[in-house]
Amino acid sequence: xxxxxxxxxxxxxxxxxxxxxxxxxxxxxxxxxxxxxxxxxxxxxxxxxxxxxxxxxxxxxxxxxxxxxxxxxxxxxxxxxxxxxxxxxxxxxxxxxxxxxxxxxxxxxxxxxxxxxxxxxxxxxxxxxxxxxxxxxxxxxxxxxxxxxxxxxxxxxxxxxxxxxxxxxxxxxxxxxxxxxxxxxxxxxxxxxxxxxxxxxxxxxxxxxxxxxxxxxxxxxxxxxxxxxxxxxxxxxxxxxxxxxxxxxxxxxxxxxxxxxxxxxxxxxxxxxxxxxxxxxxxxxxxxxxx
Amino acid sequence: xxxxxxxxxxxxxxxxxxxxxxxxxxxxxxxxxxxxxxxxxxxxxxxxxxxxxxxxxxxxxxxxxxxxxxxxxxxxxxxxxxxxxxxxxxxxxxxxxxxxxxxxxxxxxxxxxxxxxxxxxxxxxxxxxxxxxxxxxxxxxxxxxxxxxxxxxxxxxxxxxxxxxxxxxxxxxxxxxxxxxxxxxxxxxxxxxxxxxxxxxxxxxxxxxxxxxxxxxxxxxxxxxxxxxxxxxxxxxxxxxxxxxxxxxxxxxxxxxxxxxxxxxxxxxxxxxxxxxxxxxxxxxxxxxxx
Numbered sequence: 001x002x003x004x005x006x007x008x009x010x011x012x013x014x015x016x017x018x019x020x021x022x023x024x025x026x027x028x029x030x031x032x033x034x035x036x037x038x039x040x041x042x043x044x045x046x047x048x049x050x051x052x053x054x055x056x057x058x059x060x061x062x063x064x065x066x067x068x069x070x071x072x073x074x075x076x077x078x079x080x081x082x083x084x085x086x087x088x089x090x091x092x093x094x095x096x097x098x099x100x101x102x103x104x105x106x107x108x109x110x111x112x113x114x115x116x117x118x119x120x121x122x123x124x125x126x127x128x129x130x131x132x133x134x135x136x137x138x139x140x141x142x143x144x145x146x147x148x149x150x151x152x153x154x155x156x157x158x159x160x161x162x163x164x165x166x167x168x169x170x171x172x173x174x175x176x177x178x179x180x181x182x183x184x185x186x187x188x189x190x191x192x193x194x195x196x197x198x199x200x201x202x203x204x205x206x207x208x209x210x211x212x213x214x215x216x217x218x219x220x221x222x223x224x225x226x227x228x229x230x231x232x233x234x235x236x237x238x239x240x241x242x243x244x245x246x247x248x249x250x251x252x253x254x255x256x257x258x259x260x261x262x263x264x265x266x267x268x269x270x271x272x273x274x275x276x277x278x279x280x281x282x283x284x285x286x287x288x289x290x291x
Numbered sequence: 292x293x294x295x296x297x298x299x300x301x302x303x304x305x306x307x308x309x310x311x312x313x314x315x316x317x318x319x320x321x322x323x324x325x326x327x328x329x330x331x332x333x334x335x336x337x338x339x340x341x342x343x344x345x346x347x348x349x350x351x352x353x354x355x356x357x358x359x360x361x362x363x364x365x366x367x368x369x370x371x372x373x374x375x376x377x378x379x380x381x382x383x384x385x386x387x388x389x390x391x392x393x394x395x396x397x398x399x400x401x402x403x404x405x406x407x408x409x410x411x412x413x414x415x416x417x418x419x420x421x422x423x424x425x426x427x428x429x430x431x432x433x434x435x436x437x438x439x440x441x442x443x444x445x446x447x448x449x450x451x452x453x454x455x456x457x458x459x460x461x462x463x464x465x466x467x468x469x470x471x472x473x474x475x476x477x478x479x480x481x482x483x484x485x486x487x488x489x490x491x492x493x494x495x496x497x498x499x500x501x502x503x504x505x506x507x508x509x510x511x512x513x514x515x516x517x518x519x520x521x522x523x524x525x526x527x528x529x530x531x532x533x534x535x536x537x538x539x540x541x542x543x544x545x546x547x548x549x550x551x552x553x554x555x556x557x558x559x560x561x562x563x564x565x566x567x568x569x570x571x572x573x574x575x576x577x578x579x580x581x582x
Contacts, residue, residue: 175529177539179546227533234525238466242518248468255470259550 086121377412
């Protein structure tokens with residue numbers, strides 16, 4: 001089969017559109033779609049200093065790859081920030097991959113560890129934990145604030161959340177009854193942007209593959225095998241039978257997020273002074289709970 | 292194990308609350324929950340003539356059973372209306388069950404057929420259909436208007452949609468990208484009410500079972516084995532692992548439905564003169580398409 005765009009040999013069929021594409025045209029389509037998302041939601045301005053949160057996985061290294069192409073014409077600069085949670089073995093390998101990749105690409109790169117920031121590692125906290133806090137919720141709360149810290153001077157923080165992540169999070173919030181979080185998921189001009197939010201996870205894997213991006217594919221040893229995995233598998237099965245369903249859901253969710261307003265008032269954390277929706281912020285509560 | 296309420300032998304464990312109940316206390320809890328839903332959403336007023344749409348399945352016959360208990364103290368009257376789509380064999384058995392049940396319960400009962408109303412049967416339309424209209428969407432469009440017709444003089448039309456139906460419909464609308472339909476699903480004072488909207492499907496089956504309600508359990512021969520079945524099974528698996536998830540989703544969806552407004556303007560159908568959101572209503576378009 002030949003590429004529908006250039007007539008080279010096709011290597012990818014995009015089921016929801018019926019298009020067959022060669023590797024080069026597929027890559028171009030991902031870069032263009034990302035550019036369109038950035039422009040549609042006004043995510044990045046000319047002159048911006050963009051900090052890309054890079055874990056070493058397929059999504060974040062692909063985002064770095066795409067943004068390094070787009071940054072020239074977009075007139076902005078990019079740099080990578082990585083958070084070292086302190087997961088012996090696992091995170092060390094990722095740090096090496098990111099370090100080597102950024103060196104090869106000529107991208108400035110910095111690491112901030114939980115140890116530097118919170119004087120603790122994820123492993124220590126997991127060992128100390130006395131309640132049933134999941135590893136992902138513990139880590140996620142700490143990581144969010146660490147990324148903010150690592151990117152203090154940046155104009156924009158870009159994360160590599162893809163369309164699948166976005167839909168899964170919507171369903172998890174719906175299933176937990178936490179509707180106001182849906183309102184916090186509005187895509188639009190904000191300091192935290194997700195340029196891959198309209199791209200299928202499966203297409204990012206393929207992008208990384210055909211562009212020889214050396215990502216870490218082993219999952220985190222503390223990966224929460226909870227509800228997100230069930231939701232991911234269910235949506236993948238549905239997409240297999242009814243291709244385009246994820247695209248439709250993504251559009252619905254973006255509309256719903258615009259309707260639902262985040263009614264929580266921003267306060268100042270009484271412990272650390274950071275912005276918070278509660279008297280004591282989620283980080284300080286998490287550190288207290290797992291002390 | 293004993294009933295947590297009366298110390299009789301327990302026959303049902305409500306996993307999401309941890310309660311163990313005997314048959315009588317379980318039945319009472321369903322009746323009370325329905326009463327609470329009716330009152331919370333102001334569904335039925337004293338003096339109302341309530342037409343209950345009865346198919347002959349567990350949900351609608353259980354609704355009739357519950358409402359016949361509640362109607363006395365609520366000061367309203369109930370009657371049953373059944374739509375005969377014209378499905379040889381299947382619908383005939385249901386009509387017999389409903390007829391006998393209403394006679395036994397002393398409930399007034401009427402039948403309106405597609406033949407009387409549209410001068411066609413579902414079977415004829417399914418045989419004539421030239422496009423890929425699903426049997427459920429064809430039937431659903433015709434049934435909705437038929438119920439309105441059968442209940443023209445009633446103050447309220449009660450349907451037996453349960454919590455599972457409600458959640459499935461939300462996900463189907465999300466997956467089809469049709470967000471405005473979510474806004475049409477607001478629970479509240481309207482002529483069409485769903486007193487079972489906060490009750491698990493599984494608990495309605497059990498209610499019918501312990502109250503010896505003689506429902507038809509065989510599914511419709513034209514049942515659409517499409518996406519609703521996949522969604523039902525997925526949600527049942529999740530509820531099995533994380534009990535209470537459907538309750539949470541139901542609350543989220545009711546909040547979301549209140550945020551999302553149905554922005555479609557009501558017009559008059561150019562063919563039949565009924566209310567419609569389009570120039571020609573869905574019934575006339577469906578009849579035209581399957582003629």
